[in-house]
Amino acid sequence: MCRAQLLSIACCMAALSPPAAAAADIRVLATGVYASSLRDLAGPFEAMTGDHLVLTITNAGGVLAKLAAHEDADVVMTASAGIDALVARGDVRPETKFDVARMRLGAAVKSGAALPDLTGEAGFRTALLAAPTVAYIDPKGGGSAGAFFDGMLTRLGLAEAVQAKVVLCATGAEVASAVASGRAAIGLTQASELIDAPGVAFAGFLPEAVNTWTPYAAAVTTTTQDPSAARAFIAFVTGPNGSARLKQAGWDVPPR
Known part of the structure; x- marks a missing residue:
């Protein structure tokens, strides 16, 4: 059989074959507590699926504001209570809500500095009083941790x-940056935003008596054009590979 005949047969077979699924751009809108884990998981997910992740990281208030402004997103990842609020607004599909894991608060100091007793x-009170500067999230900016810290300090009389x-x-990323740069001697925020942060040493979780657990969840938006790809991403993050990475970042991952 000549080369022309082989080429003709190959072209006919290609025409009859079903087209390969087009790669999807999966737009993920998430709070900072997820940031380091999602950035590390993006590569393995893209290699496995051929899809491309577009990550937007903001605080809890920013998630609500961006969706209210009709910014494009396929997956939303924020506190479980925030997902419930988005369900009520009609921004996410209630049947797609998936509880990811829980996170608690931690503290960090600049790399090389002595770690406080937590x-x-x-010991925590002593550390806060001794520190010349303390960084945490502005409670007026929409982040969930800031309001908690304001209330906690009031309860402690500090x-x-x-x-x-x-x-x-x-x-939380700015909290870590403030500590790394020396603008703050100690930083307080969700632990996962400190554990992987450059230039800081994670001092540990805050004492249980002054700490709080926040459950986080994910859901598919009502405006996504590819809900199956969005669901696949959530399944990956909450599957074995994703769960292992979340645990490294300090998450309390429930048994699946």
């Missing part, structure tokens, strides 16, 4: 002392 409330030297930040 084994109990007394509000006046700490707020006189506070460095308010828009996101």
Whole structure:
């Protein structure tokens, strides 16, 4: 059989074969607590599926604001209560909500600095009073941790002392940056935003008496053009590979 005949047969077979599925751009809108894990998981997910992730990281208030402004997103990942609020607004599909894991608060200091004693409330109080500057998320900026810290400091009777030297930040990533740069001596935010942050040393989780657990979830938006690809991404993040990475970042992952 000549080369022309072989080429003709190959062309006919290609015409009869079903087209390969086009790669999807999966737009993920997530809070900073997920940031380091999602960035690490993006490559393996893209290699496995051929799809491309477009990550937008903001705080909890930013998630609500961006969807209210009709910014494009296929998957939303935020606190479970935030997903419920988006369900009520009609922004995400209620049947797609999936509980990802829980996160608690932690503290960090600049790399090389002495770690504070976080084994109990007394040591934590001492650390806050001794630190010349303390960074946490601005409670007026829409982040969930900031309001909690304001209330916690009031309960501990430390509000006046700490707020006189506070460095308010828009996101957990900014808290970590403030510590790494020396703008703040100690930073407080969700632990996963500190554990992997460059230039800081994770001091540990806050004592249980002053800490809080926040459940986080994911859901598919009502405006996505490819809900199957969006669901596949959530399944990957909550599957074996994703769960292993989340645990490395300090998440409490439930048994699947």
